[in-house]
Amino acid sequence: MAEIIDGKEVSQHIRKEVAEGVGALKRESGIIPGLAAVLVGNNPASEIYVRNKRKACEQVGIYSEEYKLPEETSESELLLLINKLNNDKNIHGILVQLPLPTQINSERILRLVFPSKDIDGFHPENVGLLLEGNPRFVSCTPNGIIKLLDFYRIEILGKEAVVVGRSNIVGKPTAILLLHRHATVTICHSRTKPLGDVTRRADILVAAIGRERLITQDMVKEGAVVIDVGINRNSEGKLVGDVDFEGVKEKASYITPVPGGVGPMTIAMLLWNTLESAKYSL
Numbered sequence: 001m002a003e004i005i006d007g008k009e010v011s012q013h014i015r016k017e018v019a020e021g022v023g024a025l026k027r028e029s030g031i032i033p034g035l036a037a038v039l040v041g042n043n044p045a046s047e048i049y050v051r052n053k054r055k056a057c058e059q060v061g062i063y064s065e066e067y068k069l070p071e072e073t074s075e076s077e078l079l080l081l082i083n084k085l086n087n088d089k090n091i092h093g094i095l096v097q098l099p100l101p102t103q104i105n106s107e108r109i110l111r112l113v114f115p116s117k118d119i120d121g122f123h124p125e126n127v128g129l130l131l132e133g134n135p136r137f138v139s140c141t142p143n144g145i146i147k148l149l150d151f152y153r154i155e156i157l158g159k160e161a162v163v164v165g166r167s168n169i170v171g172k173p174t175a176i177l178l179l180h181r182h183a184t185v186t187i188c189h190s191r192t193k194p195l196g197d198v199t200r201r202a203d204i205l206v207a208a209i210g211r212e213r214l215i216t217q218d219m220v221k222e223g224a225v226v227i228d229v230g231i232n233r234n235s236e237g238k239l240v241g242d243v244d245f246e247g248v249k250e251k252a253s254y255i256t257p258v259p260g261g262v263g264p265m266t267i268a269m270l271l272w273n274t275l276e277s278a279k280y281s282l
């Protein structure tokens with residue numbers, strides 16, 4: 001039976017560290033880290049996410065601003081706002097909540113956020129630095145996954161790691177971070193066939209797919225560490241992951257639950273990156 005990796009607990013430790021760092025920075029330099037969240041349109045899930053971020057900022061002493069723009073906002077209007085935030089010395093981190101409405105080119109917008117304020121780590125300059133092994137900001141979810149493994153003293157070096165999902169936000173950066181920590185990494189996607197043959201090789205299996213309970217017990221090696229990034233709503237409206245938790249926990253050595261696993265780490269790492277950004281600004 002697997003040990004449950006408690007993301008809530010680990011994220012509390014990180015938040016405490018961030019709160020101490022924010023206090024020290026303020027005392028030493030008078031700087032208060034500032035985060036601006038930009039939300040376009042009426043996506044209820046994004047609104048909840050942004051509200052949670054605001055609360056989290058307040059708890060650790062980070063100044064936060066929230067911009068809610070209407071669904072019909074044009075790309076040039078959004079650009080003006082990003083420009084203003086880029087040049088605002090009280091703002092150290094800019095977060096543009098995805099997805100953006102279709103009339104706006106997300107890629108273009110994300111490239112306009114100054115790399116030095118791109119606390120999500122999405123700008124090509126930050127992606128390049130990550131690939132090189134000299135990251136400025138590591139995207140929050142992948143960074144959170146590594147922190148979870150480290151907190152539980154799970155060895156990465158020399159292990160066989162399999163990441164299912166190749167998005168720029170989760171899959172690819174997670175694979176790169178595991179590679180930098182000397183795992184042997186395989187990335188799977190929707191055309192990997194048969195998926196189970198690859199996932200069964202994993203000592204560390206990361207599921208970042210967005211498909212309810214796709215990873216079943218028979219796809220997991222005995223004693224594997226299973227990290228479930230997925231957030232899906234099942235037919236009863238309950239949040240579930242990409243992993244069949246009940247079945248897989250019988251076989252894994254460690255497993256993250258959904259909710260309460262990777263999710264809380266994402267917000268904690270966002271606070272962490274905002275503090276780091278404020279420190280770089282000195």
Ligand code: NDP
Binds near residue numbers: 165166170
């Ligand atoms: P994307 O939709 O961008 O990527 C999903 C990936 O899964 C793609 O690479 C896709 O392959 C792959 N995939 C889809 N179906 C299959 C399949 N049947 N077999 C193998 N691979 C498959 O999603 P994200 O990376 O943005 O997010 C993944 C999940 O993580 C979502 O549930 C999301 O809500 C959640 N999430 C959770 C966060 C947290 O804080 N816990 C933060 C961010 C995301 P292909 O490339 O071939 O299409």
